[in-house]
Amino acid sequence: MTDLAELSAGELELSDRAALRRVAGLSTELSDITEVEYRQLRLERVILVGVWTEGSAAQSEASLAELARLAETAGSEVLEGLVQRRDRPDPATYIGSGKVQELSGVVAATGADTVICDGELSPSQLRQLEAKLKVKVIDRTALILDIFAQHARSRAGKAQVELAQLQYFLPRLRGWGDALSRQAGGRAGGGNGGVGLRGPGETKLETDRRRIRHKISKLRKEITAMGTVQKTMRSQRRANLVPSVAIAGYTNAGKSSLLNALTGAGVLVEDALFATLDATTRRTTTPEGNVYTLTDTVGFVRHLPHQLVEAFRSTLDEVADSDLIVHVVDGADPNPEWQVEAVREVLSEIADRRNEPLPTELVVVNKTDAMDELSLTRLRHLLPGAVFVSAHSGVGIPELRERLGELLPHPEIEIDVLVPYARGELVARVHREGEVLTERHTEQGTELSAKVKPDLAGVLESFIVNGTSA
Known part of the structure; x- marks a missing residue:
């Protein structure tokens, strides 16, 4: 099919523009009849709607399939997936007034109580759709925010999610029904009774807005304070010259599983989107025995809401302040x-905000145990230099450890020392924190030629042979 980018608005195929096209395979209704009643009581019944503006039909359907997974993660039951092909979303109703009527018929026929749009709706689009469809309408951003709210566990995570939600909902705040609608006086307010009989709607909305703005200000201060604590902890690790590795990647790519495989941390691993929201840091060593830290960070997703990027600034700073970024890709x-493009887009946004380049990136393709040879070959060509592993089976983990050891900062000060046997703890520290080049035991003590960090070089200064160091 001709690429949409090569066509003008008037040249789009009429068959694609004429009707909403169903995307097969998105229904998540249970086949076991004994569970249906419970499922209907517990879950919202949703219809997904997307607008295909660019790319291929396969890309459009893949985007809606991802929206279906997001909806399921939020606890919904997907009844239908519909795509409308347009050169751009309709500014009034997202899919156009005619297609809204078709969608209304589908909503009535399926008994859906929610419509989820695969994009961010403006406040006016949201109002128009809800008024015409008579059911709740949310967009992709609100859905992702809802998932984050469900998965937030720590105080910092809950505060960050609440801030993002308030920033999103503030411009969309509105009264429901006549009692909270804007009231007009004079001729314009004829139906409302005019002077003395106007309702308090505008005052109520403004009061809510002021409360939300106050809450946003308070949350920002709390998050800044918590970010200062995290920054202090990172500074302490840097003061001890412990290299740091940040694990970044698409949601559900297997970042937590990889952390467990490398460190035995035992953090939560769940086959769900955004299971990890709070940064988890663990210590481990390279094959040579050098200590470094691994930090599991929040997952990214295509079109990650900018409110979340802003709210999770302190968490994302773990990525920017690291010595190495391990970019995990779901090979299956x-x-x-x-996924790679979406993650790099967010990483680029972080770099632009900080106005400094990001650390070195090492791409790690995970879940190779679920890949066929053709997919492996294609990704090896697309991602040269990537490491292919399976965190589940352990395949490729030793090779990944070696690559991490090669890419992490190494001790740079070369010294020749003679350490008395009475100071054996210093020899052990050189083995633990430095790189021993040669070692020989003499009558006076242990002769070492090693590369160490500046702090350890200062401790060993009095034992330097001939009073010099390289």
């Missing part, structure tokens, strides 16, 4: 290159 995903 049908379109892993889209």
